[in-house]
Amino acid sequence: MRIIDMFSYAFSAIRLRKLRAGLTTLGVVIGIAAIVALLSITQGLQTAISSQLQRGFATDTLIVSAGGGLGGGNEFNLLVKDAQTIRELENVTASIAVIQRICYVKSSGLTRRVTVIGVDFVAYRDIYSSTFVAEDGEIPLNPEEDAVIVGKQVSDPWNNGTLFCTTGDTLEIIWTNTTARPLRNETYTGRVVAVLREVGGFTVGGPSDSRVYIPISKAQSFFGTETCELIIVKLKSDDKAMIDSTAKAIREALGSGVTVTSSTAVLNIISNVFSTIELFLAGIAAISLLVAGIGIMNIMIVSVMERTREIGILKALGMKNRQVLLIFLCEAAIIGFLGTLIGIGAGWSLAQIVVRIFGSSSGAGGLRQAGQAVVSNGTTITPVLTPTVILGAIVFGLAVTMLFALYPAWIAAKLKPVEALRYE
Amino acid sequence: MAKTIIKTVDLRKTYMQGKIPVEALRSVNLEVEEGEFLSILGPSGSGKSTLLNLIGALDKPTGGRLFIENIDVSTLNDNQLADLRMKIGFVFQFFNLIPRFTAKENVELPMAIAGLSKGVRGKRAEELLEMVGLASRMNHKPTELSGGEQQRVAIARALANNPRFLLMDEPTGNIDSKNAFEIMQLVKKLNEEKGVTIIMVTHDQRLAAEARRTVHMLDGMIVSETVN
Numbered sequence A: 001m002r003i004i005d006m007f008s009y010a011f012s013a014i015r016l017r018k019l020r021a022g023l024t025t026l027g028v029v030i031g032i033a034a035i036v037a038l039l040s041i042t043q044g045l046q047t048a049i050s051s052q053l054q055r056g057f058a059t060d061t062l063i064v065s066a067g068g069g070l071g072g073g074n075e076f077n078l079l080v081k082d083a084q085t086i087r088e089l090e091n092v093t094a095s096i097a098v099i100q101r102i103c104y105v106k107s108s109g110l111t112r113r114v115t116v117i118g119v120d121f122v123a124y125r126d127i128y129s130s131t132f133v134a135e136d137g138e139i140p141l142n143p144e145e146d147a148v149i150v151g152k153q154v155s156d157p158w159n160n161g162t163l164f165c166t167t168g169d170t171l172e173i174i175w176t177n178t179t180a181r182p183l184r185n186e187t188y189t190g191r192v193v194a195v196l197r198e199v200g201g202f203t204v205g206g207p208s209d210s211r212v213y214i215p216i217s218k219a220q221s222f223f224g225t226e227t228c229e230l231i232i233v234k235l236k237s238d239d240k241a242m243i244d245s246t247a248k249a250i251r252e253a254l255g256s257g258v259t260v261t262s263s264t265a266v267l268n269i270i271s272n273v274f275s276t277i278e279l280f281l282a283g284i285a286a287i288s289l290l291v292a293g294i295g296i297m298n299i300m301i302v303s304v305m306e307r308t309r310e311i312g313i314l315k316a317l318g319m320k321n322r323q324v325l326l327i328f329l330c331e332a333a334i335i336g337f338l339g340t341l342i343g344i345g346a347g348w349s350l351a352q353i354v355v356r357i358f359g360s361s362s363g364a365g366g367l368r369q370a371g372q373a374v375v376s377n378g379t380t381i382t383p384v385l386t387p388t389v390i391l392g393a394i395v396f397g398l399a400v401t402m403l404f405a406l407y408p409a410w411i412a413a414k415l416k417p418v419e420a421l422r423y424e
Numbered sequence B: 001m002a003k004t005i006i007k008t009v010d011l012r013k014t015y016m017q018g019k020i021p022v023e024a025l026r027s028v029n030l031e032v033e034e035g036e037f038l039s040i041l042g043p044s045g046s047g048k049s050t051l052l053n054l055i056g057a058l059d060k061p062t063g064g065r066l067f068i069e070n071i072d073v074s075t076l077n078d079n080q081l082a083d084l085r086m087k088i089g090f091v092f093q094f095f096n097l098i099p100r101f102t103a104k105e106n107v108e109l110p111m112a113i114a115g116l117s118k119g120v121r122g123k124r125a126e127e128l129l130e131m132v133g134l135a136s137r138m139n140h141k142p143t144e145l146s147g148g149e150q151q152r153v154a155i156a157r158a159l160a161n162n163p164r165f166l167l168m169d170e171p172t173g174n175i176d177s178k179n180a181f182e183i184m185q186l187v188k189k190l191n192e193e194k195g196v197t198i199i200m201v202t203h204d205q206r207l208a209a210e211a212r213r214t215v216h217m218l219d220g221m222i223v224s225e226t227v228n
């Protein structure tokens, strides 16, 4: 029997039970749609985040922090002057200390809670030359002690042109000194010299839209500290061997209390986390496809029983066992293929709808807590449907339907002609 | 002397009804020559259908030998049996047409199974339906045809792959007498004009007499033979 005739025979059988075939197909549609929607959203999220990360990260930098990992700290204190020690190491072109405190800033009667960063403006701009850029005003080469640079979101928090503060404004900075007894609010008045261009996305150590920057010397005196939270180290290049050897040198110079993190390592960790999440979600979605597969098996067993006599006729007319098997597999293939195609379309539409509903602003917000130094801003997610996902869905959808159809088809193939013909 | 196309030697078939063996065929010896029109007559339960199913390779004997064109059927595997069935035309009491197919599609089916192209089998199906007198009803489904018409479709279908012989199990058992007569005329014409070898099972004396030779069965054995 020709393949085309097998398919047309299978198709005629499907057409006979439209509702049943439709419902069976629906199972496949739902399973595939779930997989495609989840994969295209997570991949979209991943693309969005990694593109933001690429922007916010300088791959030739190392982040030095105290204790166990990013932002953590125990007994060991990282000192501002450690930056000097690091600067003298081989392959290091710049090394700057970052002091970081939660403060309140007050401008024209309004108060906002922000993270204030004490940093050497010029060195910082050299490292993050594409993101630490003034949109308004100018980053001073020799900043006054009261100079303040604000992120875009601090200046324009409502994103509608109603500014909280802008270049030339004075900004009262209030910090609660928790080591003083009784607690005391320290206050000084700064002057906004520049508003940063919008950065967006995440960063480790790099500039962010929601922060306020003051000179490192002012931070030291105002917060009354010699310690810093991070030291950002810029290397000659992002060569892997150089990153590793310098990281080792830093650990040797400062002792085992420091953690040296390379930006690429952070990128890798984040992308690993995403792969895991993606796999997990796809796994859950795959279960729904398995359920659909069981549905197919169930329906097909019923169908084989109903059509026992028909199978007997086919065999009496000379059809071989293998051909009977193939006819039933063809039926499953038609349902599987149709269901998969519709499922891909449905999943893609679902992804678009989900992204619209949950919107751009909150999309990546869940990662806000991912690390003290990792910051998220509005990240727009566009679902991504790669050819790999499409092909994978087709292969997987077909494979599952065929696999579950195999047993019923085998039952059909094994029927004895006389017995099948006698079946009422 | 025409050549023998079917030969059974001590053919036996025992069914197990639960634990009780039922001997449906007990040593059947029969020879059928090419071009013959043979009827098998016997009361209900005498083993006529059992014998026909064995000759049609739809079932396997429990003992004895069955030769079709000198090939020992018991040595064939499932695939070879399927190939053999393709060369045997079977006509059933209950027609056994595929309800969702039209008359023409039903006649095309065995040719599709044999791997003929759509064009070839369509043309042949039309010729066959014309021959059985259904030229005007080719695109009707079985439910839109009378019993007699359905059996004609079944006969056309049985002839589709130019079978070695035609096996008919009570072909008029489900048809009123007027139509039954017409079917018998058609069967006789096939035998006389086209030289088709025919074995027909019936329990009706008068129908059996239409054949040139009749074997009488009783309790799973051939008890006598008459030439009409």
Ligand SMILES: Nc1ncnc2c1ncn2[C@@H]1O[C@H](COP(=O)(O)OP(=O)(O)OP(=O)(O)O)[C@@H](O)[C@H]1O
Residues within 6 Å of the ligand: B015, B016, B017, B022, B023, B024, B042, B043, B044, B045, B046, B047, B048, B049, B050, B051, B203
């Ligand atoms: N599948 C089966 N299992 C058990 N016994 C069977 C089976 N098929 C047939 N028999 C028995 O074998 C014997 C012969 O049956 P068979 O159908 O060949 O008779 P028949 O001559 O065709 O009868 P009828 O004229 O009623 O069709 C009967 O006793 C029947 O009960």
Ligand SMILES: [Mg+2]
Residues within 6 Å of the ligand: B048, B049, B050, B169
């Ligand atoms: Mg019978």
